[in-house]
Amino acid sequence: xxxxxxxxxxxxxxxxxxxxxxxxxxxxxxxxxxxxxxxxxxxxxxxxxxxxxxxxxxxxxxxxxxxxxxxxxxxxxxxxxxxxxxxxxxxxxxxxxxxxxxxxxxxxxxxxx
Amino acid sequence: xxxxxxxxxxxxxxxxxxxxxxxxxxxxxxxxxxxxxxxxxxxxxxxxxxxxxxxxxxxxxxxxxxxxxxxxxxxxxxxxxxxxxxxxxxxxxxxxxxxxxxxxxxxxxxxx
Numbered sequence: 001x002x003x004x005x006x007x008x009x010x011x012x013x014x015x016x017x018x019x020x021x022x023x024x025x026x027x028x029x030x031x032x033x034x035x036x037x038x039x040x041x042x043x044x045x046x047x048x049x050x051x052x053x054x055x056x057x058x059x060x061x062x063x064x065x066x067x068x069x070x071x072x073x074x075x076x077x078x079x080x081x082x083x084x085x086x087x088x089x090x091x092x093x094x095x096x097x098x099x100x101x102x103x104x105x106x107x108x109x110x111x112x113x
Numbered sequence: 114x115x116x117x118x119x120x121x122x123x124x125x126x127x128x129x130x131x132x133x134x135x136x137x138x139x140x141x142x143x144x145x146x147x148x149x150x151x152x153x154x155x156x157x158x159x160x161x162x163x164x165x166x167x168x169x170x171x172x173x174x175x176x177x178x179x180x181x182x183x184x185x186x187x188x189x190x191x192x193x194x195x196x197x198x199x200x201x202x203x204x205x206x207x208x209x210x211x212x213x214x215x216x217x218x219x220x221x222x223x224x225x
Contacts (some may be wrong), residue, residue: 033213033214035216040202041218041219042204042216042217042218042219043156043204043206043214043216044216045213045214045215045216047213048212048213088155088156090156090214100146100158100161100168100169101146101158101214102158103148103155103156103157103158104155105154105155106155
């Protein structure tokens with residue numbers, strides 16, 4: 001399956017701590033994307049990392065990609081209570097007929113104030 | 114910032130009825146998608162649409178489902194005869210090639 005699989009399934013930390021979520025996948029990809037979803041709401045695109053990139057930053061987010069291990073990690077530094085949400089990785093194969101994206105089951109992050 | 118708009122936000126329908134979920138993708142995007150998320154579960158791919166035709170569909174997207182881009186701006190998902198198990202959040206998304214997807218805020222479909 002192309003889908004990403006995140007771990008842990010749930011993560012609970014104190015405000016100010018860093019949160020690390022991991023994602024593994026099985027097939028070759030064009031890019032990998034991380035999304036955030038507040039409970040019962042839509043998906044918000046956080047960051048996209050292409051298969052030829054190893055690391056990317058956006059504000060307090062840091063994403064790494066290791067294509068040899070078919071894995072990615074999302075680090076949120078100095079977490080805030082407002083970061084509480086589910087985080088999904090999604091793999092994208094790219095190409096004309098493979099332009100869809102497949103999601104993992106997500107990591108439920110709780111940041112306690 | 115451009116956004117994907119979905120209507121309605123919540124739809125309740127009787128089992129066996131047809132429903133049409135509507136989406137207005139970002140105007141200069143080329144690829145359109147429908148995903149669904151059953152409550153508490155993962156986001157599942159249904160179908161992708163490019164150049165006025167389906168480019169890929171999942172095993173969930175059976176003959177009960179269809180998509181259409183009727184007028185160059187709207188992108189619709191039709192479920193012909195709804196079942197209880199079709200109850201879910203349905204997300205529309207659009208993208209340009211190689212870019213991140215922009216998702217709508219979803220339509221919550223409840224089949225009773």
